Amino acid sequence: MSGTCDGGWYPLMLSADLELGTVAGSTVLGRDLAVWRDGEGQAHVWDDRCPHRGMRLSLGFVREGALACLYHGWRFGVDGRCVHIPAHPDLSPPGTIRAAPLPVAECHGLVWASVEEDGSLPEGDPAMDAAAWVPVRSLRIEAPWQDVARAVGMPDGHRAAALDRDVEGRVLAALLPVREGACMLHLLAAASAGVERLHDLADWGQDVRARAEERAGQVFLAGVVA
Amino acid sequence: MSELVLHDDELDEDCYRVRLFLSLLGLEARRVAVDVVPGGAQDSPGFRAVSPAGLLPVLRIDGQMVCGAGGALLALAHGRPAWLPEVRADFARVAHWLQFAAGPLRATLLMRRACLFGGAGDGQSARRRAAVGALRIMEDHLVHRRLEGGAWFVGDGPTVADIALFPAAALCRDWGEEYSAYPALRRWVRAVRGLPGFVTMPGIPDYG
Numbered sequence: 394m395s396g397t398c399d400g401g402w403y404p405l406m407l408s409a410d411l412e413l414g415t416v417a418g419s420t421v422l423g424r425d426l427a428v429w430r431d432g433e434g435q436a437h438v439w440d441d442r443c444p445h446r447g448m449r450l451s452l453g454f455v456r457e458g459a460l461a462c463l464y465h466g467w468r469f470g471v472d473g474r475c476v477h478i479p480a481h482p483d484l485s486p487p488g489t490i491r492a493a494p495l496p497v498a499e500c501h502g503l504v505w506a507s508v509e510e511d512g513s514l515p516e517g518d519p520a521m522d523a524a525a526w527v528p529v530r531s532l533r534i535e536a537p538w539q540d541v542a543r544a545v546g547m548p549d550g551h552r553a554a555a556l557d558r559d560v561e562g563r564v565l566a567a568l569l570p571v572r573e574g575a576c577m578l579h580l581l582a583a584a585s586a587g588v589e590r591l592h593d594l595a596d597w598g599q600d601v602r603a604r605a606e607e608r609a610g611q612v613f614l615a616g617v618v619a
Numbered sequence: 620m621s622e623l624v625l626h627d628d629e630l631d632e633d634c635y636r637v638r639l640f641l642s643l644l645g646l647e648a649r650r651v652a653v654d655v656v657p658g659g660a661q662d663s664p665g666f667r668a669v670s671p672a673g674l675l676p677v678l679r680i681d682g683q684m685v686c687g688a689g690g691a692l693l694a695l696a697h698g699r700p701a702w703l704p705e706v707r708a709d710f711a712r713v714a715h716w717l718q719f720a721a722g723p724l725r726a727t728l729l730m731r732r733a734c735l736f737g738g739a740g741d742g743q744s745a746r747r748r749a750a751v752g753a754l755r756i757m758e759d760h761l762v763h764r765r766l767e768g769g770a771w772f773v774g775d776g777p778t779v780a781d782i783a784l785f786p787a788a789a790l791c792r793d794w795g796e797e798y799s800a801y802p803a804l805r806r807w808v809r810a811v812r813g814l815p816g817f818v819t820m821p822g823i824p825d826y827g
Binding site (some may be wrong): 406407410412415417418419420451452463529530532533579588591593595599612613614615616617618 | 722723745746761763801802803824
């Protein structure tokens with residue numbers, strides 16, 4: 394998997410956060426996506442819009458290997474085709490009724506999607522391929538992804554990289570641009586990191602978030618408000 | 620135990636906290652509906668006679684009136700060590716989160732009420748920032764819990780702390796916060812939904 398900006402591959406979420414038979418939402422550059430995992434463990438990424446009435450599919454549920462819309466229960470199989478309409482159980486839905494699947498890859502502990510129509514296939518990155526990665530966490534950061542990339546020491550033009558942060562082992566950092574001024578930062582540790590190391594990395598993520606948001610003039614301080 | 624009575628508003632997340640806990644405990648309460656929106660009945664003399672400060676919900680348990688979700692949850696959890704640990708360190712952790720739910724986390728409830736009933740916009744108000752900050756405190760805690768193998772706020776199973784905190788996370792979409800920004804909260808919401816006896820309220824879908 395290339396961490397560069399070529400090919401249009403984006404790291405949506407940690408694989409560990411997409412449980413079997415569940416659906417989650419994700420947003421890439423303002424484009425809303427439904428990310429779901431079928432009963433066989435295969436991940437799928439579609440536009441977050443039911444072809445029937447436009448309801449967000451990420452609010453739906455996974456049943457019998459298909460993603461069902463919460464609104465009217467229409468079910469869509471792994472190829473995006475509608476396979477079942479509860480109000481017309483005897484109808485075989487025409488092939489033109491279909492959701493819009495995107496190319497998906499799952500590697501280095503992350504679910505990736507290509508949001509560009511002719512996105513080239515991901516290429517190998519030796520540093521990222523050289524280790525097995527243990528998920529630490531993902532954080533939403535209300536700051537431009539490029540600023541966060543600079544702050545964590547990401548090589549120029551990369552959205553993901555294996556970083557030599559310190560002597561205790563490598564960190565895989567991956568950035569998802571959510572919209573202008575907001576991103577998700579995914580963090581993984583090279584196996585076999587001890588649990589203390591994982592806690593330290595989770596805390597480091599919070600520091601990165603706090604400093605990036607301070608630079609962006611965004612402060613989210615809990616307290617007692619009226 | 621004499622009959623349980625709950626003075627209740629279906630759309631109010633504080634009332635839902637108690638309805639959810641009652642259901643998880645397998646208890647039935649006679650429900651008395653209080654018309655908060657649009658009736659404003661929480662300020663009527665009749666309701667103020669029951670709840671002098673106008674707090675909802677009100678639980679009558681063993682002949683006593685308990686006003687407010689935090690008090691009602693504690694009264695129901697009393698004598699149930701699985702939900703309210705007896706070991707002081709764990710009890711202290713639960714107390715910490717109950718206080719958090721009644722304090723900083725109120726910002727999420729105020730945001731939701733303003734967005735649903737008060738016409739608040741999507742601007743970055745101080746209240747919205749405080750509400751996001753409160754959700755992040757929960758998210759960060761669950762991240763660390765998961766790294767040490769835990770799935771709940773305190774200990775190895777759900778406690779009354781999880782019930783007090785749950786609606787704020789489950790209902791955050793009502794005021795424009797997406798689950799996708801809180802992956803650890805999302806997984807925990809799923810775990811709570813999977814508890815035997817779980818019930819929803821408007822805004823929390825039946826599936827997931």
